[in-house]
Amino acid sequence: MTLSSPPVPATHPERASWRPTIARLPVVVALLALVWCSLVAYVVFPDALGPAHAAALIPSIPAVLVLYGLGIVSWRESAIARIGLTLVMFWILMAVAAPYLPLVDPNRPIAPFAPPFTAKAGHFFWLGADMRGRDMLSRTLWGGQRVIVWGITATACAYVVGVAFGLMAGYLRGWWDEILSFIANILLSFPVMVLLILVLNFLGQSGFSIILAVTFSSAPGIMRIVRGLALVESTRDYIQAAQTRGESALWIMAVEILPNVRGPLIVDACLRLGYTTVAITTLTFLGLGLQPPDPDWGLMIKEAASSALLWKFAYMMIVPSVAVSSLILGFNLMADGLREMSLRD
Amino acid sequence: MARLIAKRLGQMLLIMGVTSLLLFAIFDTDQFRRQIAVSELGGFGVATLNAADYEGWLEKKGLNEPFLSRYVTWVGDVMQGDLGRSIEKNMAVSTLLADRLQRTAILASCFFVLMVPISLTLGVLAGMREGGRLDRVISIVAVVTTSIPQIATAVLLTVFLSLGLGWVPAKSAMVGGFSFRELVLPLLTLLIYDIGYVVRMTRASMAEVMSANYIRTAVLKGLAGSHVIVGHALRNALIVPFTLIFLQLNWLLSHVVVVEVFFQYSGFGRMLYEAAMFGDIAVLQAATLVAVAVAALSQLLSDIAYILLNPRVGAAG
Numbered sequence: 001m002t003l004s005s006p007p008v009p010a011t012h013p014e015r016a017s018w019r020p021t022i023a024r025l026p027v028v029v030a031l032l033a034l035v036w037c038s039l040v041a042y043v044v045f046p047d048a049l050g051p052a053h054a055a056a057l058i059p060s061i062p063a064v065l066v067l068y069g070l071g072i073v074s075w076r077e078s079a080i081a082r083i084g085l086t087l088v089m090f091w092i093l094m095a096v097a098a099p100y101l102p103l104v105d106p107n108r109p110i111a112p113f114a115p116p117f118t119a120k121a122g123h124f125f126w127l128g129a130d131m132r133g134r135d136m137l138s139r140t141l142w143g144g145q146r147v148i149v150w151g152i153t154a155t156a157c158a159y160v161v162g163v164a165f166g167l168m169a170g171y172l173r174g175w176w177d178e179i180l181s182f183i184a185n186i187l188l189s190f191p192v193m194v195l196l197i198l199v200l201n202f203l204g205q206s207g208f209s210i211i212l213a214v215t216f217s218s219a220p221g222i223m224r225i226v227r228g229l230a231l232v233e234s235t236r237d238y239i240q241a242a243q244t245r246g247e248s249a250l251w252i253m254a255v256e257i258l259p260n261v262r263g264p265l266i267v268d269a270c271l272r273l274g275y276t277t278v279a280i281t282t283l284t285f286l287g288l289g290l291q292p293p294d295p296d297w298g299l300m301i302k303e304a305a306s307s308a309l310l311w312k313f314a315y316m317m318i319v320p321s322v323a324v325s326s327l328i329l330g331f332n333l334m335a336d337g338l339r340e341m342s343l344r345d
Numbered sequence: 346m347a348r349l350i351a352k353r354l355g356q357m358l359l360i361m362g363v364t365s366l367l368l369f370a371i372f373d374t375d376q377f378r379r380q381i382a383v384s385e386l387g388g389f390g391v392a393t394l395n396a397a398d399y400e401g402w403l404e405k406k407g408l409n410e411p412f413l414s415r416y417v418t419w420v421g422d423v424m425q426g427d428l429g430r431s432i433e434k435n436m437a438v439s440t441l442l443a444d445r446l447q448r449t450a451i452l453a454s455c456f457f458v459l460m461v462p463i464s465l466t467l468g469v470l471a472g473m474r475e476g477g478r479l480d481r482v483i484s485i486v487a488v489v490t491t492s493i494p495q496i497a498t499a500v501l502l503t504v505f506l507s508l509g510l511g512w513v514p515a516k517s518a519m520v521g522g523f524s525f526r527e528l529v530l531p532l533l534t535l536l537i538y539d540i541g542y543v544v545r546m547t548r549a550s551m552a553e554v555m556s557a558n559y560i561r562t563a564v565l566k567g568l569a570g571s572h573v574i575v576g577h578a579l580r581n582a583l584i585v586p587f588t589l590i591f592l593q594l595n596w597l598l599s600h601v602v603v604v605e606v607f608f609q610y611s612g613f614g615r616m617l618y619e620a621a622m623f624g625d626i627a628v629l630q631a632a633t634l635v636a637v638a639v640a641a642l643s644q645l646l647s648d649i650a651y652i653l654l655n656p657r658v659g660a661a662g
Contacts, residue, residue, distance in 0.1 A: 182359075185360060188640070189360050189364070189637045189640040189641065190364065190633070190636065190637075191595075191599035191602070191617070191636045192599045193600070193602040193603065193614075193617075193618075194599070194602070194636065197621045198368075198621055201621060201622065201624075202376075274492065277494075281494050281496060281497075282496050286603070286606065286618070298496070301497060301500055304500075309500075309504070309508065309515070314501075314505070314509070317497075317500045318501065318504075321494075321497035321500065321501055324497060325492050325493040328492040329492035332488055332491065336488065
């Protein structure tokens with residue numbers, strides 16, 4: 001007999017559609033881990049892969065498609081969530097499939113300032129070319145890779161730190177709570193942008209600095225949410241039952257409380273993925289984030305805004321802006337849809 | 346209430362102490378001293394300096410003193426109202442801060458004057474009938490506008506309104522004195538994002554109140570729809586958005602950095618960004634004190650507003 005999760009009342013008809021999601025959880029986690037690991041390896045450690053580099057992302061393509069299918073099936077109730085999922089999955093699919101699509105090299109100069117829908121120098125530009133003559137379509141489709149890799153990794157790190165400290169503050173209370181909440185208050189009272197600029201200035205500009213900067217700025221907020229949820233949850237009977245059984249504090253926090261507060265956390269995680277994407281794009285624009293020449297949406301906006309800020313070349317700014325906004329919109333819609341579904345239960 | 350205020354103010358002072366100590370510790374590293382030297386003398390100038398000259402330069406700037414003694418001196422000065430001098434701009438920080446804060450205050454007051462009525466009206470209209478056509482249109486527009494990063498909004502607004510249509514100037518440096526036309530683009534960039542956010546929150550609050558039992562009772566009693574909304578729903582529905590509006594002050598202080606840097610508007614945010622990039626510790630310290638104070642005060646105002654507006658928590662606070 002296990003007491004690890006409270007019994008789910010099966011009498012609710014709406015509840016039934018959530019159950020397959022829980023049953024599929026290991027599959028979803030495994031697929032997500034596959035996609036994420038291969039993307040990180042491809043983007044961050046290209047040399048370590050050696051000859052496998054070229055094929056590293058091939059298994060991820062079917063994985064993304066399966067994930068998308070699972071999401072569409074289990075979120076049948078919410079059109080908003082499915083639209084959001086479609087947007088997000090489109091960009092993740094582009095991120096893993098970009099090396100295998102028939103695209104020209106995103107860093108190859110061909111025909112500077114070629115407008116959209118024209119053929120120049122033997123190449124048809126669907127979305128035009130930028131000021132160095134690089135194909136905008138290719139750059140836009142490649143451009144999501146780094147934002148997605150660093151955005152998801154940074155958000156995940158912030159979540160690990162925020163959840164761990166939040167559970168400690170909310171469940172252990174006492175001094176833990178006082179000290180952790182004080183540190184969180186200090187970090188939260190810095191304006192976000194200043195915190196990010198300071199951390200990146202201090203550590204130098206790289207993807208790893210972005211992870212640290214985002215962790216510093218997001219983890220306190222996550223901690224507060226988790227702390228609040230854990231405070232409420234730890235008064236419940238099943239926690240008392242676990243305590244009576246003599247479970248350790250670590251077990252109770254990780255196995256009893258955490259799975260029961262996952263609903264609001266998943267919604268918050270979707271929103272935070274959006275915020276992190278905004279933060280990375282903004283930092284790149286300010287010259288503090290990812291560095292040229294590789295394609296990146298923030299860099300594309302920055303380069304176009306600094307060298308082609310003209311009505312005629314508006315497409316150079318519109319294309320990456322629409323791309324990054326659609327990814328963030330996807331995260332926001334997913335959060336809205338998931339919240340709507342959880343309220344309906 | 347008095348206890349809440351005293352506790353918050355005490356916490357604010359404590360946080361100010363810790364953050365300024367942290368900042369001093371960060372900027373005490375050799376890496377940052379060198380960065381200041383590079384910003385001031387140029388990379389080539391620093392490379393040609395020998396070790397003794399570099400020490401001499403540090404001596405002259407007072408950067409080689411032990412960090413604790415510098416910190417104690419700084420705290421003493423601040424207590425007396427002296428915020429020090431900016432290394433980068435070579436002027437008193439208090440003068441600089443007052444000037445820049447005033448500019449940002451103009452931006453912020455225009456922002457709040459427009460943001461509050463627009464977002465509350467739209468939010469209430471959307472939340473009045475959840476799932477109606479008006480609700481769906483407003484909700485979709487709001488989620489789209491909150492999804493566009495401000496950098497993208499700023500660039501696109503510049504391209505369309507300024508370069509394409511020529512209605513407003515592209516940059517807001519205000520070299521020829523204050524001009525309202527130059528304020529339009531930074532203001533719009535801030536508004537487009539934040540209105541969407543506050544509308545969504547107001548809508549959620551209004552929708553929740555409209556599904557409450559006492560509203561159903563009022564409707565079943567035969568009261569007119571407008572009477573139900575104005576007389577019964579509005580007061581409860583606006584509690585959450587009102588407390589949220591105070592918190593937007595803190596949000597604004599952070600997001601004004603990007604907007605002011607992009608539009609070259611010489612306000613608080615741009616000063617902060619330049620100080621952080623240059624390593625101008627005195628300015629950064631002063632700006633952080635202001636930021637912490639604004640964060641603490643906006644939180645306090647928000648809490649007080651909540652207590653005053655919500656009869657259920659009234660005396661307990």
